Amino acid sequence: MNDREPNQKESKESVNDAVPRARKVDDQQLRVSKIRDGTVIDHLTAGEALNVLAILGIDGSSGEGVSVGMNVISDRLGRKDIVKVEDRELSQSEVDVLAVIAPEATINIIRDYAVVDKKRIERPTAVTGLLFCPNRNCITNANEPINTRFIVLDEGLQCDYCGSIVRESEVPTYLDVA
Amino acid sequence: MHQDHLLSTTQLSREDIETILDRAAAIEMNPDGWEAQYSGTVLGLCFFEPSTRTRMSFDAAMKRLGGRTIDMGSVDNSSISKGETLADTVRVIAGYADAIVLRHPSDGAAKLDDEFVDIPVINAGDGAGQHPTQTLLDLYTMRENVGLDEITVGIAGDLKYGRTVHSLAAALSNFDVRQHFISPESLQLPRNIRYDLHDSGSQVREHTDIESILPELDVLYVTRIQRERFPDENEYQRVAGQYRVDTDILSHADNNLTVMHPLPRVDEIAPEVDTTEHAAYFEQAHNGVPVRMALLDALIGRAK
Numbered sequence: 001m002n003d004r005e006p007n008q009k010e011s012k013e014s015v016n017d018a019v020p021r022a023r024k025v026d027d028q029q030l031r032v033s034k035i036r037d038g039t040v041i042d043h044l045t046a047g048e049a050l051n052v053l054a055i056l057g058i059d060g061s062s063g064e065g066v067s068v069g070m071n072v073i074s075d076r077l078g079r080k081d082i083v084k085v086e087d088r089e090l091s092q093s094e095v096d097v098l099a100v101i102a103p104e105a106t107i108n109i110i111r112d113y114a115v116v117d118k119k120r121i122e123r124p125t126a127v128t129g130l131l132f133c134p135n136r137n138c139i140t141n142a143n144e145p146i147n148t149r150f151i152v153l154d155e156g157l158q159c160d161y162c163g164s165i166v167r168e169s170e171v172p173t174y175l176d177v178a
Numbered sequence: 179m180h181q182d183h184l185l186s187t188t189q190l191s192r193e194d195i196e197t198i199l200d201r202a203a204a205i206e207m208n209p210d211g212w213e214a215q216y217s218g219t220v221l222g223l224c225f226f227e228p229s230t231r232t233r234m235s236f237d238a239a240m241k242r243l244g245g246r247t248i249d250m251g252s253v254d255n256s257s258i259s260k261g262e263t264l265a266d267t268v269r270v271i272a273g274y275a276d277a278i279v280l281r282h283p284s285d286g287a288a289k290l291d292d293e294f295v296d297i298p299v300i301n302a303g304d305g306a307g308q309h310p311t312q313t314l315l316d317l318y319t320m321r322e323n324v325g326l327d328e329i330t331v332g333i334a335g336d337l338k339y340g341r342t343v344h345s346l347a348a349a350l351s352n353f354d355v356r357q358h359f360i361s362p363e364s365l366q367l368p369r370n371i372r373y374d375l376h377d378s379g380s381q382v383r384e385h386t387d388i389e390s391i392l393p394e395l396d397v398l399y400v401t402r403i404q405r406e407r408f409p410d411e412n413e414y415q416r417v418a419g420q421y422r423v424d425t426d427i428l429s430h431a432d433n434n435l436t437v438m439h440p441l442p443r444v445d446e447i448a449p450e451v452d453t454t455e456h457a458a459y460f461e462q463a464h465n466g467v468p469v470r471m472a473l474l475d476a477l478i479g480r481a482k
Contacts, residue, residue, distance in 0.1 A: 137305050139284040144263050146290055153373075161286025162307055163370040 033067060038086040040108040040115075041098070046071050048102050049081035051175055055097060055130060056090070064088050077104070092119060097130060099123045100157060100171050126151050131166060132176040138162040148176065182477055183299040185288045186308045187345045188374060192352040199318050201472035202465070212243050212471065219245035219478060222275030224268065225302070226253050226282045231441060232302045232311070235466035236279050236474075243471055248274060265294045272297050277478050280304075298477040306339040306368075312440050313345040315469040316399070319462040323436040324396045327354040332391055334360035334421055335401030335446065337367045342440040343401055344371050351378040358395070360385045362417045365407065388421060392431050398423065400439045400446050424448035428456055438462050 044052060049068045053059065060066050065086035074080035095107045099121045109117035129147040133140045140148045140161050150157035156167040166174055184190075205212060221240040225233050237247045250256055250271065258267060264287060271278060272295035280288050281302040288301035288308075303309040320326060331350060337343050337359055347367070350357055357380060359367055366384060367375075375382055385391050392398070400423055408414035422445060423437060439447055439459040451457050 135285055137283070137285050139264070139282075139286040139290045139304075142264070142284050144290060145265050146293070158370065158373070159286070161289045162305070163285075163374070165370045165373055 035084050035086045039090045041083040042106045044081040044102050044105050046079040049083050096124045131174040133159045135162050135164040183292050184310050185301045187310045187313050187349040198472050202468040205471050206468040214244050216243040216245035220275045221247045222271045222278045223249040224280045238467050239470035269294050308345045309341040310345050312342045313349045315465045318465050318469050329396040330356040331397040332358040332395045333399045336365045336403050337361040338365040340401045351380040358383045358391050397436045425450050
């Protein structure tokens, strides 16, 4: 779990800066444009962007602009993904659910092109409806009117119904985001 | 107990367990003094899987406390066969009864029930998950025979799918008990049970044969290795034979070894063992009534 504040260099790496400073940033901005209002989810592990959108239920169907950068060069991560969602400010509880797949992510709330709030992901004690249980015999995989619920452990998650454990490395396999 | 339901032994503290066992002992000492306690109380028996001992002992326990039982009968003759969800079934039955006893083939089914009804729910076995009331009578039997501290217990058989094993291992972690787990490699404890045991500070000691650890044991808890767990009949026969307990094997055991089994047995324990001083499995089954009377008293008595 990353519990440190983003340093100055890292925060400057945000692709929502108004003024380009280097070729690398220029290149990124060509691919992923600035947004006026909304949320930038940065420093995602490369390859996780689409999972993040799925977890957050963001598919563009409600009209919001969504920009996705994948495998963007990052000083901190080597390669990273980045997601920008226009005209929507994610709440703390919405971003906390990302802890199980993107604990290193940073979330910037943008208003009029400026970062007005930085949220740190806090590890939740439980996540609901995020994963399906790997135990096929679990009652959550039967046709019952319930959501899955997993207790968040230090290195994984545990089904609150049957006790099955999902390691963090296995989480993408069991995301219930179809 | 802090809650008015019993879903898993992981929710039980040592104090919770000892309170129920003490109450069961008092009931066993004076079984007729409780008959008027629960006149008018109705216990709903919801068994979605076959059961003999658990169903009948709950029935007997409620009636010995002065109450009555209603039984949903077999799944084939119920609304479940029409596709009704478990959530709907238990919500309806909750209007007929003061508490529900549930057995279901899906892991976590009792947890679901607890979320949909306001009356006490007792898990009588959920898939390969838990069977906490079996554990309470197991502990009662163990306490009567060898005590519950400074003992060594070997649990043998199907440790992967055996819900009685999962419940027992969790409950024993509350006591000063050395636990040894004896099984073929393909039927060793599942990951979540290992995690819970480690989390509770218990050490998981595993063996693939009984003989190597038998002389150290105060209790040998035998469970059935189910034929359907093996794709090949010959492999099943070979493995099942390795874990069969007979008087030859018991000649290597301590004279005071207590042999237990949740029953039904098939051929894990030879009939010749029944008449030895080791055999405690029928006594164990009989203890189901006072222990379940004590549990009903604790749960329904509090809810009333």
